[in-house]
Amino acid sequence: MDAKKQVGQCSVCFHLSAEPVCNICRAPNRDNQTICVVADSRDVIALEKTREYRGKYHVLGGLISPMDGIGPEQLTIQPLVRRVSQQGTGEVILAISPSVEGETTTLYLGHLLKPFTKVTRIAFGLPMGGDLEYADEVTLARALEGRREF
Secondary structure (H helix, E strand, O other): OHHHHHOEEOOOOOOEEOOOOOHHHHOOOOEEEEEEEEOOHHHHHHHHHHOOOOEEEEEOOOOOEHHHOEOHHHOOHHHHHHHHHHHOOOEEEEOOOOOHHHHHHHHHHHHHHOOOOEEEEOOOOOOOOOOHHHOOHHHHHHHHHOOOOO
């Protein structure tokens, strides 16, 4: 019970935090010019485990899903737009899963944020050890789209 009382949301990025501002937002060595947008705090934890990303985050608190009655106003989209437009953010990375709801959310955010900054999205593709013959068409298409120069 105590943990539930002590843990809330960071007032900046909406990640889970026992403090008003989380450790990531307070860290002086993080890149303030880059914000990685994710659906929930589990995504922040997964990205932090890679030790590859050194910027800040923004947790939406879910995905746009009209079928479930979740619209943009139920998510932390307006605070994100304010944050990006007021801070002069250099890049927003959309790290949202490629589901129907994820694609809807990604498109919506891309249109909202494009006037203020560079907007990119993470590439999707095949997992390590995955066989091409077992991959679905969408995964293969994403792998081709996200290719980079050797």
